[in-house]
Amino acid sequence: MSTDVAALTPAEARARFRDGLHVPTSGWCAGYAQANLIIVPKDYAFDTLLFAQRNPKPCPILGVLDAGETTGPLLRGGDIRTDLPAYTVYRDGELVETVTDLSEHWRDDLVTFIVGCSFTFEAPLLQAGIPIAHIDQGCNVPMYRTSIRCESAGRMAGPMVVSMRPIPATRVSDAVRITSRYPAVHGAPVHVGDPSRIGISDLSRPNFGEPVTVPDGTIPVFWACGVTPQAAVMESRPPIAFGHAPGCMLITDAADTDYLIP
Structure with missing residues (x-):
């Protein structure tokens, strides 16, 4: 940064x-x-x-x-x-x-x-010493369509999109605690760990943004993403x-x- x-x-x-x-x-x-x-x-x-x-x-x-x-x-x-x-x-x-x-x-x-x-809560994550891979690697955050269906409304329907940040295994609980205090900007993660559980087959192929290298000792953590309305439009x-x-x-x-x- x-x-x-x-x-x-x-x-x-x-x-x-x-x-x-x-x-x-x-x-x-x-x-x-x-x-x-x-x-x-x-x-x-x-x-x-x-x-x-x-x-x-x-x-x-x-x-x-x-x-x-x-x-x-x-x-x-x-x-x-x-x-x-x-x-x-x-x-x-x-x-x-x-x-x-x-x-x-x-x-x-x-x-x-x-x-x-979710960019809003990256500053408090960084202040807590939790690295943000896409910032460190100089690229856009990776975002993925999931198998989680949103609740439809009239003519609008679609899947939830998530952003992913690899978090050191020892700091995952800290990341959950910090981001849960920001519900107006997506809050706590919707999933931690195995991406296939939410319909993501390949982390190296995001639907939006750019892939990041997942460092050793980190766990992929997924937050709900505001690209979801665009997926609903599509x-x-x-x-x-x-x-x-x-x-x-x-x-x-x-x-x-x-x-x-x-």
Whole structure:
């Protein structure tokens, strides 16, 4: 993790992304919460909200921008269309492109859901001396579709997506304890150990992000992931939808500690 990007304010980071910088955001803006996005037409907004409410572990909502709104309290002075490193564009459930600016795709009927992200609790893990493999290895976090089905809601249905971090065997209980205090950003892991138990056949082939080397003496630990709504979009096939490019998050003005349970 580069100390200069960790020391940036969210507004400074968002300005860099607005200018076209395209990098994963893990390790950026220490002390500030990061978030996933799912953006759908107003016609799909209720189903998306209900899907999130029924599946709070992978889809913890931090905020909602009403139809056509492009800024809000979590990104004061920012623009949801430009202030992430990259976005995904889905048409009829198919990923058709990844872009760094949504302005040309924007419509006044689009509703934005801002969803908690596990990057938020990486800072307290690091402060506790627990290594984060994708930061150490300079890559994006690996994410996987699982065999765990989310509870459907109207037209929205799909599998849970998880992120994976190899944790030293002696520190797994510490990682569970630390992350359980952040339920608004996925909280405690959903699975520890054998990936095949949740339908993952090969850790070297993530569905999103990049693979990491699993060091000797570590155990794969899996947290619910905010890419889950995008997996639901891919299965449910709304005519248009947008998300963050996996690992390229909205850096919010909220502090990590805003979501900490004492």
